[in-house]
Amino acid sequence: MLRGDWGQARFSVEVADDDAERAQGLMFRETMPSSAGMLFVYKNPQTMRFWMRNTLIPLDMLFIDSRGVVKHIHENAVPLDETMIYGGKNLLSVLEINGGLARRMGIKIGSELRHPAFAAHNPAWPC
Secondary structure, eight states: OEEETTEEEOOEEEEEOSHHHHHHTTTTOOOOOTTEEEEEEEEEEEEEEEOOTTOOSOEEEEEEETTSBEEEEEEEEOTTOOSOEEEEEEEEEEEEEETTHHHHHTOOTTOEEOOGGGGGGOOSSOO
16 A cells, blocks of 8 residues: 555555565566556665566556655656666665556655565554
């Protein structure tokens, strides 16, 4: 669940929390429901860079810190583009949703994500 001064949104997310799942990501998928996404979760905060190798659908990438706060949004990542997308430093997760959806919904930097992945990190929006 995401919230901000724009309101709230609920996504049904697949969690990618190990190396194999994160490497596969959303590659080779031709569609994704508008209420779905993939949440990439890491064990420790780190610098994040993503790309769109073998990803067939445009995506918005929400780069999130350890407290569940959105720190950067990359809109409409281009399918199949292998250019690195820099998300920032000290990030714990990335939420990928359909391209253009963040802007349409009004999701902004500072929005908060509620998910158990942030429980050990003094979450901004506890479960």
